[in-house]
Each structure stands twice: as structure tokens, then as C-alpha cells.
Amino acid sequence: xxxxxxxxxxxxxxxxxxxxxxxxxxxxxxxxxxxxxxxxxxxxxxxxxxxxxxxxxxxxxxxxxxxxxxxxxxxxxxxxxxxxxxxxxxxxxxxxxxxxxxxxxxxxxxxxxxxxxxxxxxxxxxxxxxxxxxxxxxxxxxxxxxxxxxxxxxxxxxxxxxxxxxxxxxxxxxxxxxxxxxxxxxxxxxxxxxxxxx
Amino acid sequence: xxxxxxxxxxxxxxxxxxxxxxxxxxxxxxxxxxxxxxxxxxxxxxxxxxxxxxxxxxxxxxxxxxxxxxxxxxxxxxxxxxxxxxxxxxxxxxxxxxxxxxxxxxxxxxxxxxxxxxxxxxxxxxxxxxxxxxxxxxxxxxxxxxxxxxxxxxxxxxxxxxxxxxxxxxxxxxxxxxxxxxxxxxxxxxxxxxxxxx
Numbered sequence: 220x221x222x223x224x225x226x227x228x229x230x231x232x233x234x235x236x237x238x239x240x241x242x243x244x245x246x247x248x249x250x251x252x253x254x255x256x257x258x259x260x261x262x263x264x265x266x267x268x269x270x271x272x273x274x275x276x277x278x279x280x281x282x283x284x285x286x287x288x289x290x291x292x293x294x295x296x297x298x299x300x301x302x303x304x305x306x307x308x309x310x311x312x313x314x315x316x317x318x319x320x321x322x323x324x325x326x327x328x329x330x331x332x333x334x335x336x337x338x339x340x341x342x343x344x345x346x347x348x349x350x351x352x353x354x355x356x357x358x359x360x361x362x363x364x365x366x367x368x369x370x371x372x373x374x375x376x377x378x379x380x381x382x383x384x385x386x387x388x389x390x391x392x393x394x395x396x397x398x399x400x401x402x403x404x405x406x407x408x409x410x411x412x413x414x415x416x417x
Numbered sequence: 418x419x420x421x422x423x424x425x426x427x428x429x430x431x432x433x434x435x436x437x438x439x440x441x442x443x444x445x446x447x448x449x450x451x452x453x454x455x456x457x458x459x460x461x462x463x464x465x466x467x468x469x470x471x472x473x474x475x476x477x478x479x480x481x482x483x484x485x486x487x488x489x490x491x492x493x494x495x496x497x498x499x500x501x502x503x504x505x506x507x508x509x510x511x512x513x514x515x516x517x518x519x520x521x522x523x524x525x526x527x528x529x530x531x532x533x534x535x536x537x538x539x540x541x542x543x544x545x546x547x548x549x550x551x552x553x554x555x556x557x558x559x560x561x562x563x564x565x566x567x568x569x570x571x572x573x574x575x576x577x578x579x580x581x582x583x584x585x586x587x588x589x590x591x592x593x594x595x596x597x598x599x600x601x602x603x604x605x606x607x608x609x610x611x612x613x614x615x
Contacts, residue, residue, distance in 0.1 A: 220508050222481040224465045231462035234455035235433075236447045247466070248505045249434045251479060255467050257432035262463035264429035265448070265456045267422045272449055281449065283420040307446045310418050 225251070279324040279341070281306045289322060296320045298355040302345065302374065304328055304362055312360065320358070323348065328366040329373055340370070342377060349381055356384040363390050423449070477522040477539070479504045487520060494518045496553040500543065500572065502526050502560055510558065518556070521546065526564040527571055538568070540575060547579055554582040561588050 220226070225247060232243040250258040274280070275287035282288065289295055289309075299320025303309055304327060312318050325340040337343065349357065359374055361367035375385050391409035392401050401409075418424070423445060430441040448456040472478070473485035480486065487493055487507075497518025501507055502525060510516050523538040535541065547555065557572055559565035573583050589607035590599050599607075 220511060221479040221485070221504065222470055224462070224469050224481055225479065228462040228466040231455070231459040234448070234452045234459065235444050244508070245505070246433050248503075248508070250432070250463070251466055251470055252504065254432045257429070258463045258467050261429040261432060262460040262467075264422070264426040265460035265463075268426040268445065268449055269453050269456050269460075271422050272420055281419040281423065283422055287419070305446075306419065306450065307443070310442065310446070313418060 275324075278309075278322045279326055280309045280322055294319075297353050299358065300349070300354045300356070301358045301360050303360045304367065304370075308360065308362075325361070325370070328361055328364075328370040330366055337373065337377070342374065345374070346378055346381075349378055349383055354383060356386060358386050358388060360388045473522075476507075476520045477524055478507045478520055492517075495551050497556065498547070498552045498554070499556045499558050501558045502565065502568075506558065506560075518554075523559070523568070526559060526562075526568040528564055535571065535575070540572065543572070544576055544579075547576055547581055552581060554584060556584050556586060558586045 228247045228250070229240070229243045232238055232246050233240065235243075238246070250261075271283045272281050273283075275282045275290055276285050277290040278287060280287050280289070284291075296319050299318075300323055301312065301318060301320055302323045302325065303312070304325055306324055309322050309324060312322075323345055325342075325345070327335055327340045329335060329337065329340065348354070357374075357378065359371040361370045361374075371387055375387075378385065389412065390405070391412055392398065392405060398406065426445045426448070427438070427441045430436055430444050431438065433441075436444070448459075469481045470479050471481075473480045473488055474483050475488040476485060478485050478487070482489075494517050497516075498521055499510065499516060499518055500521045500523065501510070502523055504522055507520050507522060510520075521543055523540075523543070525533055525538045527533060527535065527538065546552070555572075555576065557569040559568045559572075569585055573585075576583065587610065588603070589610055590596065590603060596604065
């Protein structure tokens with residue numbers, strides 16, 4: 220329709236998450252009809268992001284530098300290390316504003332069927348990092364999925380010889396969650412992990 | 418978060434229709450983590466689309482050339498002219514596969530409060546086009562909104578001196594629409610425009 224370049228744009232937009240053919244078409248028309256300048260800026264922002272953003276050499280989160288801002292910061296408590304699956308998790312925790320330690324991004328979770336073992340997600344490197352004598356507590360914040368749990372369990376087993384406290388983020392009913400709509404796995408976890416009211 | 422270039426990308430993505438801050442963040446992470454090549458292609462596709470796609474000189478739909486494929490085509494019936502508000506409407510009608518005439522895109526609808534009168538949407542130019550002695554029927558396919566209806570009405574009045582049949586696309590219950598969920602305006606239109614069963 221219209222032209223080849225229009226089709227190319229529609230197809231290119233489909234790499235965005237949860238954008239199907241109809242949305243892509245709507246986006247392409249919107250950009251061409253009403254947001255030419257914005258589209259130009261988006262193209263530039265994409266080039267820049269792809270060209271300059273890469274993994275932090277220490278924590279494997281994202282940065283434009285060799286080492287990310289959090290790893291460089293002296294304000295953050297380096298005795299605390301939070302282990303997550305992806306940079307998106309770092310972002311989510313940062314946005315909660317309730318963590319002041321450092322991070323370690325695994326870049327995935329254990330998934331033996333897909334050939335993803337401890338080496339593929341840098342567990343040996345993480346264990347190495349834990350032997351520096353600085354880290355006192357590791358908070359394992361992998362996802363509360365089957366794979367995330369397995370990864371947490373593996374990590375616990377692999378580092379329990381170290382003189383470090385290992386914790387796992389709490390699992391239970393989310394804030395604002397109505398019991399009626401909470402799934403039964405979560406509910407049984409919430410009952411099992413019940414806490415003394417102080 | 419992460420870096421300035423990441424923030425720029427998130428902000429740039431927000432120009433896309435129905436993309437809020439959360440979606441934009443998710444898209445940016447997805448592109449950087451999993452779709453670097455796709456992001457590169459998207460940047461290129463945006464540059465190309467903005468650089469090469471513009472209005473057709475005859476019908477004002479979108480094209481890479483001076484005159485669009487539909488206007489150039491000898492396969493299309495030039496005695497039929499369908500008037501629509503935007504290129505998106507041309508696309509929708511083409512995708513229905515049930516129209517073989519030519520188009521005229523107004524680029525909007527009458528909206529006196531916003532200062533959009535007949536001249537702003539090229540009504541004089543359209544009337545001019547209708548006096549070429551070739552067009553025999555004008556199908557007014559502006560939206561079934563208040564503004565679209567007003568535009569259709571104006572167009573009808575402005576061209577009723579011409580020896581041309583003026584029609585309006587049918588308005589009624591959409592295919593697959595259950596009466597229970599159809600709004601009352603549509604339902605009263607559908608009753609009013611009822612047709613003899615043949």
C-alpha cells in the first residue's frame with residue numbers, strides 16, 4: 220500500500236513488543252502524517268542507543284560507559300548485592316526507591332533444555348565477585364517463576380560455603396491485590412510465608 | 418536510568434500512538450537487549466519514510482512519486498471518485514478490496530471552531546476536479562462522526578449544481594455486530610435507513 224518505504228516502515232515497527240500488523244500500520248501513518256519531526260528524532264535516538272549503550276563491565280546492567288553509574292557510586296552500600304535476571308529488573312527496583320546497594324545482572328536464568336547452564340549466565344563470575352570480602356549479603360531477586368526459583372536455588376547452593384548471608388525477596392500477595400483475584404500458587408506461598416504481626 | 422541515550426530513546430518512543438511511559442521503557446529495553454539489528458533497521462526505515470513519502474499531487478494520498486499508483490492506474494474506474502478524510506481511510510477501503518475507482522483525500526474535516534473551513538481541506542480544488550467531465554459519481558466516505566457528516570453535507574451542497582451523482586457510504590449496524598452492543602445512534606440510523614429485502 221502507498222509505497223515500498225511505507226511497507227518497510229510497517230514491517231520495521233513490528234519488532235516492537237506487542238505491536239501487530241494493525242498497530243504497526245497505525246503507527247506508520249501517525250508518524251508520516253503527524254510526527255515527521257518526532258520520527259526523525261526517534262531514528263536518531265535509536266541509532267544513538269544502539270551505538271552507545273552496552274553492558275557494564277562489573278554488574279552487566281546497561282551503560283554508556285565502561286562501568287555504570289551505580290557501580291561507580293560511593294553512595295551505594297557495596298556490602299549489599301542484589302542479583303537480578305535483567306536490566307529491566309534493575310530499573311524496576313531502582314524505581315521502587317527502596318534499595319541502596321549494588322547489583323549483579325545475570326542476563327537470564329538457568330534453562331537446561333535451552334542449553335543455558337551456570338556458565339551461560341555467569342554464575343562462576345558472580346561467585347568470584349562474592350569472594351572479594353566486601354559483600355556481606357546477597358539478595359537473590361530472580362523472578363518468581365519456575366526458572367527464576369531454580370536459578371535462585373542453584374545460586375544459594377553454589378555460594379553457601381562463603382561467609383555471606385543469602386536472602387530471597389519475599390513472595391506473597393502483591394500490594395493492593397484482592398485475595399479473590401490472586402492465583403492459588405501465590406496464595407499458598409503467602410500463607411506458607413506468613414509473618415508474625417509485631 | 419542507565420544513561421541519557423536510554424532516556425532519549427524512551428522519550429522518542431512516546432510519540433507513537435498509545436505508547437505511555439511504561440510501554441516506552443519496555444520497548445527501549447527490548448530493542449537494546451534483544452533487537453539491536455531490528456532497531457537499526459527501524460531507524461533506517463524511519464529516515465527513508467520521512468525522506469521519501471509525501472502527498473500525491475492529484476489525490477493527496479501518500480506516495481513516493483509525484484502521482485500515486487492509484488491515480489496513475491488505468492485499471493481503476495476514473496468515473497468513480499471516493500472522497501475520504503485521510504490516507505488511513507484509503508488504506509482501509511483498499512484492504513476491503515471492494516472499490517475499483519479513484520480517491521480524493523481531504524486531509525481532515527470541517528471544524529469551524531479550529532479554523533478549518535472549506536479552503537483548508539481543499540474543497541474548491543475538489544470541486545475543480547469534479548468539473549473535468551470524467552467523474553460521474555462521487556462517493557462521500559468521510560467518517561460517520563459529527564464533523565464527518567457536516568463535511569459530507571457541505572460537499573453535497575457545494576457540488577449539487579454539477580451533473581454528478583452524489584452518494585454517501587451506508588450507515589448502520591456493522592457486520593458481526595450484536596444489536597445488544599450497538600449504540601443507540603447507530604441503531605436508530607439502521608432503522609431509519611432500512612432496506613427492502615429483495
